[in-house]
Amino acid sequence: MKRIKVVNNRLIGFNKQRDLNKAERVRKLIEEVINDIDFRNKVLKADFHDRRFIDESGNTTEITDNSIILEKLISGKEQYTGEEKDYEWDLRITLYRSITSEIGHRSKETIFTKKKKYRNLSDRFIASHWIHEYLHVIGFTHDYDRTRRRPYSVPYLIGNLASDTLESREFDFLT
Ligand SMILES: [Zn+2]
Numbered sequence: 001m002k003r004i005k006v007v008n009n010r011l012i013g014f015n016k017q018r019d020l021n022k023a024e025r026v027r028k029l030i031e032e033v034i035n036d037i038d039f040r041n042k043v044l045k046a047d048f049h050d051r052r053f054i055d056e057s058g059n060t061t062e063i064t065d066n067s068i069i070l071e072k073l074i075s076g077k078e079q080y081t082g083e084e085k086d087y088e089w090d091l092r093i094t095l096y097r098s099i100t101s102e103i104g105h106r107s108k109e110t111i112f113t114k115k116k117k118y119r120n121l122s123d124r125f126i127a128s129h130w131i132h133e134y135l136h137v138i139g140f141t142h143d144y145d146r147t148r149r150r151p152y153s154v155p156y157l158i159g160n161l162a163s164d165t166l167e168s169r170e171f172d173f174l175t
Contacts, residue, residue, distance in 0.1 A: 001040070004074050006031040006089040013095030013115065022123065027091065029127040029166055034074065034089070039165040043070045046161065049152035053139045056080070060141075069140075069154060078137050080108040091130060103129055106136040124166045132159035 008027050014020050033039050044066050051062045051069070056079050063069050075085035083090070095115040103121070104113035111133040118126060135155040142153030150156060 001035075001037065002074055002087055004031070004034050004076065004087050004089065006034070006091065008093070009090035010092040010110075012093070014093075019095065019118070022118070022126070023093065025123050026127045026130060029123055030089070030091075030131060030162075032169070033127070033131075033162045033165050036165055036169075039161060040070060042161045042165065043073065043158060046157055047152060048154055048157060049149040050142055051154065052141050053154075054141055055139060072138055072140075073135070073158065075138070078109050079139055080137075089134060091134065093130070104133060106133040109137055111137065124163060124170070127166060128159045128163035131162045132156065135159070 006027050008023055011020070011023055014023060046066060046069075048066070048069070051064060052060050053063050053072070054060050063072070074087060076088040076090070077083060077085040078090055081090070092110045094110055094112050095118055096112055097115050100114075102114065103117045104111065106112065111130055113126070113129065121129075132155045135158060140154035142155055143150045151160075
C-alpha cells in the first residue's frame with residue numbers, strides 16, 4: 001500500500017499561532033485517514049452516483065472504476081500547478097472573511113475556508129472539508145443544486161467517509 005504525504009504547501013491568512021497549530025493538526029488527520037486501510041476499502045466499495053471528472057483541458061469523463069478513483073485520490077496530482085503525480089498532497093489554503101453561510105470553496109488549486117468557520121468547527125470537520133475541496137483540486141465535481149445524487153458524488157461521499165473513519169478512530173482512543 002502506497003504511503004501518502006500531506007503537506008501544508010501554502011497557508012494564507014493564518015495570522016495567529018493557534019490557526020497554524022490547528023492547520024498542523026488537521027494536516028495530520030488528513031494524512032492519517034488517507035493512509036488508513038479501512039478508509040481506502042470504503043472508497044473501493046463506495047456507491048458513487050456521480051463519477052464526473054474534469055481534466056485540465058476541461059474535458060469531462062466518468063470514472064466507472066473505483067480503483068481509478070482511489071488511485072487519483074492518492075496520486076497527489078493537483079491541477080493548475082503543473083505537478084505530476086508524486087503521491088504527496090499539497091494543500092494550499094486561504095482563510096477569508098465573509099458573511100455568507102458557506103464554509104468555503106475552491107478556486108483552481110486553492111482551497112478557501114471562512115476564517116470564522118475554521119476557528120469554530122472541529123478539527124475533524126475541517127479535515128473533511130479540506131478533503132472535499134481537494135477532490136475538486138484534482139478534478140472531481142458535483143451538482144451545485146441539492147440534487148438527489150449530490151451526496152453520492154466523489155467529493156461529498158469521500159469527504160463523509162473520511163469524517164466517519166476519523167470519528168470511529170476517536171472512539172477507539174476513548175475505549
Ligand atoms: Zn464541492
